[in-house]
Amino acid sequence: MGTVWKDLLEARYGNTRLKVLIGDVSILSKKESHWWRDLIVSDNFERLLFDHFMSAIKCNIGNGASTPLWYASWTGRKSLMESFPFLFSLAGNFSDSIYLAGDFIDGGWCWNFTRWFDEGSPAAAVAAELKHHDRYSSRAPPAAASVNSPAAAGDATVADSAFSQQLAAAIQEVQGVMNLVPIKDNCVDNFSWALSSNGCFSVNSCYEFFKASLSGPPMESNKVLAFNYLWKFKVPSRILCFGWRFLLNRIPTRDQLVRRGVLVGGSDSVCALCSKEEETLSHLFFLCNISIRIWRRVFMWLDISEDLTIDEFGDFFHFYGKIHCLNKRMIVGTVWLATVWVIWLKRNAVIFKKEDFSFTECMSDIVLLSWRWLCASHRRVNLCSFYNWNILPLLCFER
Numbered sequence: 001m002g003t004v005w006k007d008l009l010e011a012r013y014g015n016t017r018l019k020v021l022i023g024d025v026s027i028l029s030k031k032e033s034h035w036w037r038d039l040i041v042s043d044n045f046e047r048l049l050f051d052h053f054m055s056a057i058k059c060n061i062g063n064g065a066s067t068p069l070w071y072a073s074w075t076g077r078k079s080l081m082e083s084f085p086f087l088f089s090l091a092g093n094f095s096d097s098i099y100l101a102g103d104f105i106d107g108g109w110c111w112n113f114t115r116w117f118d119e120g121s122p123a124a125a126v127a128a129e130l131k132h133h134d135r136y137s138s139r140a141p142p143a144a145a146s147v148n149s150p151a152a153a154g155d156a157t158v159a160d161s162a163f164s165q166q167l168a169a170a171i172q173e174v175q176g177v178m179n180l181v182p183i184k185d186n187c188v189d190n191f192s193w194a195l196s197s198n199g200c201f202s203v204n205s206c207y208e209f210f211k212a213s214l215s216g217p218p219m220e221s222n223k224v225l226a227f228n229y230l231w232k233f234k235v236p237s238r239i240l241c242f243g244w245r246f247l248l249n250r251i252p253t254r255d256q257l258v259r260r261g262v263l264v265g266g267s268d269s270v271c272a273l274c275s276k277e278e279e280t281l282s283h284l285f286f287l288c289n290i291s292i293r294i295w296r297r298v299f300m301w302l303d304i305s306e307d308l309t310i311d312e313f314g315d316f317f318h319f320y321g322k323i324h325c326l327n328k329r330m331i332v333g334t335v336w337l338a339t340v341w342v343i344w345l346k347r348n349a350v351i352f353k354k355e356d357f358s359f360t361e362c363m364s365d366i367v368l369l370s371w372r373w374l375c376a377s378h379r380r381v382n383l384c385s386f387y388n389w390n391i392l393p394l395l396c397f398e399r
């Protein structure tokens, strides 16, 4: 079944493995799968592919048809692109497979360097000249001294220039490296995953590999704990996701949209609530006059001034560390999530539905939403009446 599926994919998309392993946007055509296209053109693809993914793939070369000549690490730890930048800079078709870089002659593999470079280019002329003098051959590369061999010395050819000598030396060197890997006719390439003992790819091992490779500077331990704690809140998953993005500053506020080229800037980037300052995450949620009023009112309603200052309440990482009573922390955290979520919804309503911002409505939504979420997370739904929640929220939902 797997083979049929593979054949079907190849018939529809061509040599997908080769294309993905090359990752060259220029080889994508209109008929490519959107999935692969998105993957290949994504911002991180090059970084993920060449700095990380390739190093986890072990290439077992058959006839070389599915392995990119330049990009795959098929001769050792590095790709030819990295090991031979001079040759790579002259190469004609970067996306060729190994199979297209030579020929089987009398059952044996011979590299054909004239095909490596654009027809008519100086590099192709040098390669042709070298081939003419039989100064390279796949199975028995001549010594480097042959570049100045007597057979060639008398010819006033292109091979006598400094460029030619450099190219000839590079060709001989790359040939020496490539000849360590036998190319076998009638045998397909296969790839194994270097990060597992059985060579099989698993999404989990790939995720862990990328996570370790791509993670930025380590986060302070208290923030790691707070981030992990976020997932314990019994609120809808979309709210948890929003909170997580919020803490990472990944909310599409207007400054972020300007940075990504979605908005032009200027009046486009002004805060939707006050229309005075640039809308950044910190302005919209904490520094805007309207948000400040909301936080003050929520802070007074919760009556937590004995535990926290109002600034500490606004900082998720701070109140997490300062409130040790689990029930109180759960209530404060849930209200905090409801506050940022409702501010965001109201801001969106102002922008997209042209609604006027209502402070009273905003406060009622925060109180109602947080009560609903906490009720849903407790088995006894009558644990706290909405009336009590309005008056003394911290005394509600005690287990």
Ligand SMILES: [Zn+2]
Pocket (backbone or CB within 6 Å): 271, 272, 273, 274, 275, 276, 277, 283, 284, 287, 288, 289, 290
């Ligand atoms: Zn504002």
